[in-house]
Amino acid sequence: MIVFEKVSKQFSDSTTALDRVSFQIxxxxxxxxxxxxxxxxxxxxxxxxxxxxxxxxxxxxxDKNLNAIPKKDIPALRRSLAMCYQDFKLLNDRTVAENIGLxxxxxxxxxxxxxxxxxxxxxxxxxxxxxxxxxVQLSGGExxxxxxxxxxxxxxxxxxxxxxxxxxxxxxxxxxxxxxxxINLAKTTVIVATHNVELVNKFKERVIELxxxxxxxxxxxxxxxxx
Ligand SMILES: Nc1ncnc2c1ncn2[C@@H]1O[C@H](COP(=O)(O)OP(=O)(O)OP(=O)(O)O)[C@@H](O)[C@H]1O
Ligand SMILES: [Mg+2]
Numbered sequence: 001m002i003v004f005e006k007v008s009k010q011f012s013d014s015t016t017a018l019d020r021v022s023f024q025i026x027x028x029x030x031x032x033x034x035x036x037x038x039x040x041x042x043x044x045x046x047x048x049x050x051x052x053x054x055x056x057x058x059x060x061x062x063d064k065n066l067n068a069i070p071k072k073d074i075p076a077l078r079r080s081l082a083m084c085y086q087d088f089k090l091l092n093d094r095t096v097a098e099n100i101g102l103x104x105x106x107x108x109x110x111x112x113x114x115x116x117x118x119x120x121x122x123x124x125x126x127x128x129x130x131x132x133x134x135x136v137q138l139s140g141g142e143x144x145x146x147x148x149x150x151x152x153x154x155x156x157x158x159x160x161x162x163x164x165x166x167x168x169x170x171x172x173x174x175x176x177x178x179x180x181x182x183i184n185l186a187k188t189t190v191i192v193a194t195h196n197v198e199l200v201n202k203f204k205e206r207v208i209e210l211x212x213x214x215x216x217x218x219x220x221x222x223x224x225x226x227x
Pocket of ligand 2: 041162
């Protein structure tokens with residue numbers, strides 16, 4: 001369970017990114033986070049991963065108050081809330097398999113176990129033959145599959161996907177959403193920040209809509225805009 005309770009975020013230049021935002025997301029939910037550019041979507045994700053701290057309010061993840069989390073627990077927090085990015089953020093001088101395995105390596109997972117896990121997720125995202133390829137050799141849709149594989153390899157509780165289809169054509173975008181939905185059906189909470197009206201309308205999931213840092217709509221099985 002993720003709880004935001006009157007969470008505000010002001011940056012030092014006095015920009016208000018979030019203004020008393022409250023919501024709850026249950027384990028296993030799928031949520032689209034929508035709203036215009038600058039509405040605060042990425043800020044919500046960064047707060048959840050403790051990349052930034054709130055100026056006010058409380059964030060609770062699995063009964064833990066993030067305000068009180070010790071610094072040493074932050075890497076584990078970030079492993080349990082894994083991120084997918086619009087621009088993939090892959091290392092171009094590493095193979096697909098190396099990119100996916102990196103977080104396991106850092107976490108101290110043994111080589112053999114790491115290789116098995118990487119192989120398993122490559123299969124899950126439909127890239128079993130591309131492990132030895134380099135990122136430049138892949139299409140945008142394939143690169144995002146690698147991004148997702150990297151996010152899920154350590155079995156996170158939550159996937160945070162920030163505009164994951166922003167660089168993809170409609171068909172590849174649809175396939176990426178389908179993949180995220182499959183992962184969600186296996187009980188992982190998925191939160192997708194997006195501007196993609198068509199996909200939100202097609203998938204009809206819970207929509208949390210932000211504007212100027214405030215929630216203006218929180219609706220189940222919703223479309224991008226109120227009819
Ligand atoms: N490090 C920062 N310093 C100052 N202001 C920031 C910083 N990061 C974000 N902001 C501001 O906070 C507000 C919310 O930004 P955020 O990135 O959360 O929006 P967003 O909804 O993700 O937008 P987009 O759809 O363009 O990605 C914006 O006004 C932005 O300029
Ligand atoms: Mg953003």
